[in-house]
Amino acid sequence: MPLAVTHVLLTIILLDLFRDYIIKKKRLIPLHFIFIGGIAGLIPDIDIPIFWLLNLFKLNITWFHGTFTHLFLIPIAILAASLITYRYNKKAGILLGIISFGYGFHIFLDFLFYGCNISPFWPIITHNFNGLSHYLNIPGLEQGLDAFILLAWLWHEEVRHKISDFI
Numbered sequence: 001m002p003l004a005v006t007h008v009l010l011t012i013i014l015l016d017l018f019r020d021y022i023i024k025k026k027r028l029i030p031l032h033f034i035f036i037g038g039i040a041g042l043i044p045d046i047d048i049p050i051f052w053l054l055n056l057f058k059l060n061i062t063w064f065h066g067t068f069t070h071l072f073l074i075p076i077a078i079l080a081a082s083l084i085t086y087r088y089n090k091k092a093g094i095l096l097g098i099i100s101f102g103y104g105f106h107i108f109l110d111f112l113f114y115g116c117n118i119s120p121f122w123p124i125i126t127h128n129f130n131g132l133s134h135y136l137n138i139p140g141l142e143q144g145l146d147a148f149i150l151l152a153w154l155w156h157e158e159v160r161h162k163i164s165d166f167i
C-alpha cells in the first residue's frame with residue numbers, strides 16, 4: 001500500500017481541487033466533509049489493526065491485509081446509499097458520496113501500486129494483477145511520493161489561499 005499520508009493527503013487534495021475548480025460552490029462541500037473524505041481514504045486499511053487485535057488474542061490468523069476491505073463492491077454500495085440518501089437529505093447524500101470516493105480511491109491507489117492477491121473487482125474479475133511496484137524498482141518511492149505530494153499541496157495552498165498568513 002502507498003503510505004497512510006499519501007492516502008489521506010491525496011484524497012483531501014483531489015476533493016479540495018474538485019471543490020475549488022470544478023463545482024466552485026464551497027457551501028456544497030464544507031471543509032469538514034473534505035476532512036472526513038481524507039479519513040475515508042484510510043478506512044480500507046482498518047484490516048491492519050483488526051489483524052493486530054486478533055493476533056493479540058492468539059487466534060493465529062494469517063495476514064489478510066488488502067483482501068476483504070479492498071473490494072470495489074464496498075465503495076459502490078456506499079455510492080448507491082449516497083444516491084438514495086441524496087433524494088431525502090442532500091447534505092448526507094453528498095457526505096456519503098465523498099466517503100465513497102475516499103474509500104474507492106484508496107483501493108485504486110493500492111491496486112495501481114501493488115496489484116492484488118484477491119482482485120478488487122471480485123466477483124466480476126477474480127484473477128491476480130501486478131501493480132507498478134512490480135515493474136518499477138525505485139527504493140524509497142513511497143516516502144518520496146509522500147514528501148512530493150505534501151510539498152505540492154503546501155505550494156498550492158500558499159498560492160491559492162495564502163496559508164503562510166495563518167502561521
Ligand SMILES: [Zn+2]
Pocket residue numbers: 001044045066070106110
Ligand atoms: Zn490499503
